[in-house]
Amino acid sequence: MRWIWIDKFIEFNSGKSAVALKNVTLAEEHLHDHFPGFPVMPECLMIEGMAQTAGILVGEARNFDEKVILAKIKKAAFFDFVRPGDTITLHAEIESISEEAASTVGRIMRGDDLIAEISLMFSHIDNNLAGKEFPEENFVFTDMFNSLLTGFIGDKASSEQST
Amino acid sequence: MAMSREEIFEEVQEVLVDALGLDDDEVTEEATLMGDLGAESIDFLDIVFRLEKSFGIKVPREELFPAESLMNNPEFVSNGKVTEKGLAEFKAKLPHTDFSGFESDPDINKLPDLFTVKSIVNFVEQKLNAA
Numbered sequence: 001m002r003w004i005w006i007d008k009f010i011e012f013n014s015g016k017s018a019v020a021l022k023n024v025t026l027a028e029e030h031l032h033d034h035f036p037g038f039p040v041m042p043e044c045l046m047i048e049g050m051a052q053t054a055g056i057l058v059g060e061a062r063n064f065d066e067k068v069i070l071a072k073i074k075k076a077a078f079f080d081f082v083r084p085g086d087t088i089t090l091h092a093e094i095e096s097i098s099e100e101a102a103s104t105v106g107r108i109m110r111g112d113d114l115i116a117e118i119s120l121m122f123s124h125i126d127n128n129l130a131g132k133e134f135p136e137e138n139f140v141f142t143d144m145f146n147s148l149l150t151g152f153i154g155d156k157a158s159s160e161q162s163t
Numbered sequence: 164m165a166m167s168r169e170e171i172f173e174e175v176q177e178v179l180v181d182a183l184g185l186d187d188d189e190v191t192e193e194a195t196l197m198g199d200l201g202a203e204s205i206d207f208l209d210i211v212f213r214l215e216k217s218f219g220i221k222v223p224r225e226e227l228f229p230a231e232s233l234m235n236n237p238e239f240v241s242n243g244k245v246t247e248k249g250l251a252e253f254k255a256k257l258p259h260t261d262f263s264g265f266e267s268d269p270d271i272n273k274l275p276d277l278f279t280v281k282s283i284v285n286f287v288e289q290k291l292n293a294a
Contacts, residue, residue: 071205071208072205072206072209074182074209095212095216096212096215096216098208098211098212098224100208100224101205101208101212103208103209103212121205121208121209123205123208
């Protein structure tokens with residue numbers, strides 16, 4: 001299993017908003033344990049899915065120059081279970097973005113039903129943490145994530161990665 | 164229309180309640196952000212973003228919370244104490260903060276106690292008046 005909790009983007013407005021989609025399937029191992037006999041997508045993984053959706057949006061807004069790390073969950077409220085066979089969409093919007101950080105608001109939907117509201121803060125770690133140094137390469141945005149943007153922003157992500 | 168100090172305080176209070184997950188009555192003017200209210204570094208950025216949105220002002224983080232860059236400068240901080248030069252710099256950079264109690268014993272560990280709810284209210288008041 002790979003640590004990727006969105007299947008594709010269906011909308012991507014650079015620097016503004018993005019919508020990602022995830023299909024939930026019983027092939028995902030953890031659903032068999034969470035909970036036995038009543039499989040639901042864990043809420044923490046929905047937060048991770050939103051962090052990936054919003055994190056890519058924030059990263060792309062600065063050409064993937066920054067290492068974008070989830071720093072704070074400002075809000076996470078859940079209104080319904082997500083079951084195997086469900087398709088959810090993750091809607092993220094940039095609320096504020098600066099040199100050091102970004103804040104996003106988001107909601108997860110299943111069709112027209114509101115599943116969750118999740119607002120996050122991201123840190124651009126090279127401009128934060130009192131000048132602590134991190135590896136040169138952008139270890140946050142790997143090819144796995146960049147490939148999700150194919151068709152939305154051309155080859156920008158992959159060419160940035162290789163330079 | 165100009166906001167009264169009371170109105171500014173109430174708005175700042177709401178910002179801090181939302182950003183730090185507090186109850187209204189915990190956010191008094193004297194409360195220190197780190198010591199009393201448990202704010203961490205990322206919370207300061209969250210607070211900055213929220214203040215910008217609530218008051219429609221631009222808040223460079225360096226202006227409201229410049230301590231990080233000043234504390235790492237050996238000219239300003241030596242042997243765990245803020246030097247005279249440092250104190251002058253802090254005062255210049257932080258006109259919204261009250262240093263009167265700090266001057267007699269400028270222990271670096273007490274620096275966080277200077278960042279109170281009141282200093283944010285002062286900061287916003289000065290920003291709004293300057294606009």
